[in-house]
Amino acid sequence: MRPNAWPRSGYNEARLPTVQEALQSAQQALQPHSETAPLDAQVLLAHVMHVPRTWVLIHPEAPLSTAQQAALQAAVSQLRAGTPLPYVLGVWAFYGRDFEISPAVLIPRPETELLVETALAWLDAHPRAERLAEAGTGSGCIAVSLAAERPHLHIVAGDISAAALIIARRNAQRHAVRVHFLQADLLAPLAPRTCDLICANLPYIPTATLQQLTVYQKEPTLALDGGPDGLTVIRRLLAQAETRLTREGCLLLEIEATQGESAPRAARKVFPKAQIDVLPDLAGHPRVLRVLV
Numbered sequence: 001m002r003p004n005a006w007p008r009s010g011y012n013e014a015r016l017p018t019v020q021e022a023l024q025s026a027q028q029a030l031q032p033h034s035e036t037a038p039l040d041a042q043v044l045l046a047h048v049m050h051v052p053r054t055w056v057l058i059h060p061e062a063p064l065s066t067a068q069q070a071a072l073q074a075a076v077s078q079l080r081a082g083t084p085l086p087y088v089l090g091v092w093a094f095y096g097r098d099f100e101i102s103p104a105v106l107i108p109r110p111e112t113e114l115l116v117e118t119a120l121a122w123l124d125a126h127p128r129a130e131r132l133a134e135a136g137t138g139s140g141c142i143a144v145s146l147a148a149e150r151p152h153l154h155i156v157a158g159d160i161s162a163a164a165l166i167i168a169r170r171n172a173q174r175h176a177v178r179v180h181f182l183q184a185d186l187l188a189p190l191a192p193r194t195c196d197l198i199c200a201n202l203p204y205i206p207t208a209t210l211q212q213l214t215v216y217q218k219e220p221t222l223a224l225d226g227g228p229d230g231l232t233v234i235r236r237l238l239a240q241a242e243t244r245l246t247r248e249g250c251l252l253l254e255i256e257a258t259q260g261e262s263a264p265r266a267a268r269k270v271f272p273k274a275q276i277d278v279l280p281d282l283a284g285h286p287r288v289l290r291v292l293v
């Protein structure tokens with residue numbers, strides 16, 4: 001935002017603005033750019049004041065420091081310039097925990113929590129399973145969540161992006177969990193028959209579809225672009241998983257809503273004898289491809 005573009009809401013510039021005044025100004029500045037301007041303003045203000053969002057709602061009279069005022073203006077400018085809110089905050093919630101994020105990684109999505117829940121259910125039904133691999137870990141949200149929920153697991157999580165792995169490692173430290181991270185093309189470095197469970201949320205959006213989406217060029221294309229039919233990376237992983245999974249192992253892949261038939265068909269070619277199904281997300285859309293070998 002240009003320095004003089006910060007809307008004034010009538011507060012006396014000789015004194016520090018109150019929470020209520022700062023909220024009004026931020027909301028006014030965000031209105032043309034966001035359908036959720038009031039909420040965004042509250043979230044940003046809570047973020048720069050290091051307080052819960054409810055605190056700003058019940059302390060309208062509290063003053064902002066000069067530093068907080070400057071931080072709020074900078075954050076509002078980023079949102080106005082089109083930066084997604086989670087990148088402005090630098091942190092986003094997934095499966096009940098906060099994860100550091102940056103534009104080097106995909107913003108964790110609530111749909112992906114189904115993959116974590118399905119993995120935990122399978123692990124509970126297979127108590128002797130302990131070796132888990134995740135391909136395309138990004139922020140590490142899947143691997144770190146599983147490590148936090150089941151600390152006995154030996155987890156290897158890879159990504160082709162070195163920048164993503166820096167964030168993933170920090171998230172493992174943040175939650176004090178043990179995950180072995182490695183830079184890799186999918187599961188290429190893993191030896192045959194070493195994974196009881198393989199999980200992945202890989203790029204699965206067809207290239208032409210991606211280019212029409214608002215996330216295009218806002219989140220890493222490497223994390224989203226699944227090639228002409230969205231299944232290019234998934235097919236490669238299926239082929240690698242076939243040799244890496246142990247006997248009676250399980251493969252769980254997040255898929256796009258339109259891949260409810262094409263993804264299991266691709267899996268069937270690689271795993272002709274496996275039990276293969278697709279689990280729906282809360283909206284009823286096909287979301288997790290499950291292969292039980």
Ligand SMILES: C[S@@+](CC[C@H](N)C(=O)[O-])C[C@H]1O[C@@H](n2cnc3c(N)ncnc32)[C@H](O)[C@@H]1O
Binds near residue numbers: 138
């Ligand atoms: C859809 S994002 C998922 C990130 C994270 N697991 C999540 O669920 O939020 C896909 C990730 O796969 C990574 N990736 C893309 N191609 C890859 C490849 N060939 N090998 C390993 N990782 C890859 C991207 O860098 C990105 O971090």
